[in-house]
Amino acid sequence: MDRDFSIREIGPDEFERAWPIFREVLARGESYNYAADLNLDGARAMWTNPPYRMFLAEADGGETLGCYKLGPNQRGRGDHVANASYMVAESAWGQGVGTALCEHSLTQARKAGYLAMQFNYVVSTNAAAVHLWLKHGFAVVGQVPEAFRHPTLGLVDIYVMHRML
Known part of the structure; x- marks a missing residue:
């Protein structure tokens, strides 16, 4: 890890701390x-x-560097597979935050009783994310052609990625 930081669970009352990162991601x-x-x-x-x-x-x-959410990928008979979404502030890119969030989420998913984790919508051109997920044991188990409208590249594929916990 290139930077000293901690990861903690927050509730809705603290969501505003992550909102600037959301605005960055939405703007891109x-x-x-x-x-x-x-x-x-x-x-x-x-x-x-x-x-x-x-x-x-x-x-x-106290600076917010990134965040993630964790929950079931599906309800009912699919709720033993986790899903997570991650965002890292652009100012924190390349400092180990994404890696730490991924590792933390895998630990939390195991503690919560999930048996696997699946990402349903990984944009294929998001090279940093794809590399990170592959490094942490995820595999591309599906590819959906031209499922995402990228603002500069046009229609690009998305991946479904999965790993057992």
Whole structure:
């Protein structure tokens, strides 16, 4: 890890700490299929309403570096497979935050009783994310052609990625 920080669970009352990162990600439009006009309350509901749990990476000085949400990939008979979404502040790229969030989420998923983790919508051109997930044992188990409208590259593929826990 290149930077001293901690990761902790937060509730809806602290979601505003992560909102600047959401705005960055939405403005770039390169990695999430969220609506460009997603507002704070909508994002808070998506990331903190049960069954989802949210975690925040904070620098020792209190700066928010990144976040992730963890919950079931599906309800009912598929709820033994976890799903997670991650965001890292652009100012923290390359400092080990994404790696730490991924490792933390895998540990939390195991503790919660999940047997596997699946990502349903990894944009194929998000090279840093694809590399990170592969490094942590995920495999591309599906590819959907031209499923994402990238703001500069046009239609690009998305991956479904999976690993057992």
